[in-house]
Amino acid sequence: MRRVNKDERSRVRFTLNGRAVSGDAESRMLLTDFLRHVIGATGTHVGCEHGVCGCCTVLIDGTAVRGCLTLAVQAEGRAVTTVESLASPDGTLNALQLAFQQHHALQCGFCTPGILMSFTDYLARNPHPTEDEIREVLSGHLCRCTGYAGIVAAVLAASGGTPNPESRSRT
């Protein structure tokens, strides 16, 4: 039985983007704060901190989840993947990131790390989604700059799809 008492700081270990990391965390420390403040991996952003905005989305064992609704201690022994893993070490963007750049899928970029991680999981399960499927996944994120059209276009381009002229959300 694993136990971390409320005033205790306990060593937490997991792999981050394929590399073993560890640090001390209180039981109440959120995974987002552990990544940013203990490990120093600041690619994952924190928006609403109650699971609504999706900025903090990371992969745990390949599955996209809210980092702010996960305790650091819950990630113990897991494989955590964040936006830092997407580009090559020399800075070359991956196909999804390039599509975001080409289709103006971001302006301020604050929400982008979470959106990229959601679609990293989703496209691995469904490599050729329809526009409506993309919009359904995107509904788990808030973006205040783009109006979403560029993001939908980018994901469609990255997955070889074509826009749906019937989509009711198209402006």
Add this chain to the structure above:
Amino acid sequence: MKPRKFDYVRPDSVDEAVALLAEYGDAASVLAGGQSLMAMMNLRIAEPAVLIDIARLEELDDIKVAGDAVEVGAAVTQNRLKEWPELAAKLPLLAAALPFVGHFQTRNKGTVCGSIAHADPSSEIPLSLATLGGEVVLRSRRGTRMLAAQDFQRGMLTTAREPDELIVAVRFPVQSTRRVAFREVARRHGDFAMVAVAVCIENDNAMRIGVGGMADRPAVRRATIDGVADARGFFDSLAWELEGYDDTHASARLRRDLLRRVGPLVVEEALRCAA
């Protein structure tokens, strides 16, 4: 915000989890997916002194057909049930309702039983369980008991679970009909439903109708409805009977109006399904 301090415990078995609940009772909360609980803790609406994390318990991570029911363990996520290959054949109502539960990202972690435990009156999974007449399986050191969904959910975020009990599974009766429909109205996809309607046609025009978001818990009725005009009358009366309630998402009046408009559409959709 950040949660208040708490003792975190991750038991290695259901027996250990139940022993911890017997020890801490009311002071403890059970953490599975955390998609409601962690949000409430971050907002300091929930402040448990002890958090018992059952998410890794393999004994609870199972979907199985047990007799005439599908039993879903307490660690099974909503997306895992949604992607279960037998879902459309055995539980067509759940196949229709699960896409409305939260978002792809929250369904990846949120559990089926967690939604039952949270008992939000507008939630899709408690509404489906009540409409189908399912059961909740509770275990404590005192033994195991089963409660019908209607007896389990007592009111707004309130259930009949005793402080020393752990929800180990929920049981959805296998459906013999494919004639089902589910719809809800929310401000945006995945948000809290202002009104949700589930319809399962049993035979001919006899149906079970479940309504969420109108009262402090799901309302389930059996009715025989012949066509859309009949459905309009039914939902007119039901809207006034349930009254609805005011909150940040919708007024009682809007809820009544939505039920009157959406209800007949859902009945019509279910009646159109091939048997």
